[in-house]
Amino acid sequence: MKILFLGDVVGESGCFKITNDLLKQISKHKIDFVIVNGENADQSGVGINQVICENFFKSGVNVITTGNHVWDQKEIMKYMEKENRVLRPKNLFEPAPGNGFEIFKIKENYKIGVLNLMGNVFMKKCNDVFEISKKFLKEYELKKDYDFLVVDFHGEITSEKNAIGHFFDGKATLVVGTHTHIPTNDARILKNGTAYQTDAGMCGDYDSVIGMNKHNSLNRFMKEESVKHFPANGEATLSGVIVDCNLKTGLANKIESYIFGGEFNKD
Numbered sequence: 142m143k144i145l146f147l148g149d150v151v152g153e154s155g156c157f158k159i160t161n162d163l164l165k166q167i168s169k170h171k172i173d174f175v176i177v178n179g180e181n182a183d184q185s186g187v188g189i190n191q192v193i194c195e196n197f198f199k200s201g202v203n204v205i206t207t208g209n210h211v212w213d214q215k216e217i218m219k220y221m222e223k224e225n226r227v228l229r230p231k232n233l234f235e236p237a238p239g240n241g242f243e244i245f246k247i248k249e250n251y252k253i254g255v256l257n258l259m260g261n262v263f264m265k266k267c268n269d270v271f272e273i274s275k276k277f278l279k280e281y282e283l284k285k286d287y288d289f290l291v292v293d294f295h296g297e298i299t300s301e302k303n304a305i306g307h308f309f310d311g312k313a314t315l316v317v318g319t320h321t322h323i324p325t326n327d328a329r330i331l332k333n334g335t336a337y338q339t340d341a342g343m344c345g346d347y348d349s350v351i352g353m354n355k356h357n358s359l360n361r362f363m364k365e366e367s368v369k370h371f372p373a374n375g376e377a378t379l380s381g382v383i384v385d386c387n388l389k390t391g392l393a394n395k396i397e398s399y400i401f402g403g404e405f406n407k408d
């Protein structure tokens with residue numbers, strides 16, 4: 142069983158790469174399930190809308206996770222109330238539209254749980270992510286409630302992501318970070334069998350400042366004439382991880398960083 146997790150999709154270039162290349166990549170790598178963080182997929186670079194979600198699903202995406210920009214395109218709220226394949230962070234203050242966790246049936250009657258969490262440090266205010274995680278693990282158990290569990294931890298700082306990785310070690314198939322848009326070089330299996338990478342990177346144009354136009358971003362840093370951030374629109378790179386899952390234990394046999402196209406063009 143192979144799971145492909147892709148980091149934050151940024152703007153039109155990231156969306157085009159998903160809709161143009163993902164199905165071919167799924168076939169090439171024999172992927173069984175695809176999760177994509179789509180919170181920056183709108184053409185503005187923040188939020189996501191129904192049309193983008195439906196295009197992703199047609200392109201082979203099984204589940205879309207989000208983060209701190211989840212509500213930037215307001216129309217997504219109503220869509221999430223009826224579409225359980227689009228998740229928002231579980232620890233957002235309640236009540237909030239949609240869900241932060243769902244279980245999906247996949248081939249051969251296996252079940253995969255997808256949990257969307259958001260960090261507390263330097264992020265929009267939300268409930269304590271460690272308290273929510275403790276409550277979650279009291280309610281749900283690997284190989285009892287689902288065969289595999291993927292945790293998208295949308296956070297700013299590496300220490301918080303590391304801590305969540307260790308907290309879920311042995312209780313999840315994969316814990317992977319999103320939000321910072323730069324893929325980290327630490328894909329590994331933790332001591333108790335959970336695959337981990339601090340950040341999956343982004344699906345966007347890397348000739349940029351984390352997906353945004355580099356010239357405008359530099360001007361903003363230098364306090365020179367600039368406009369509101371907008372995405373770079375060169376060829377995108379798909380970034381994430383591929384996890385080979387153990388069917389018996391629900392833990393990971395192998396994890397590898399996944400990079401395809403654009404600036405890196407390694408695959």
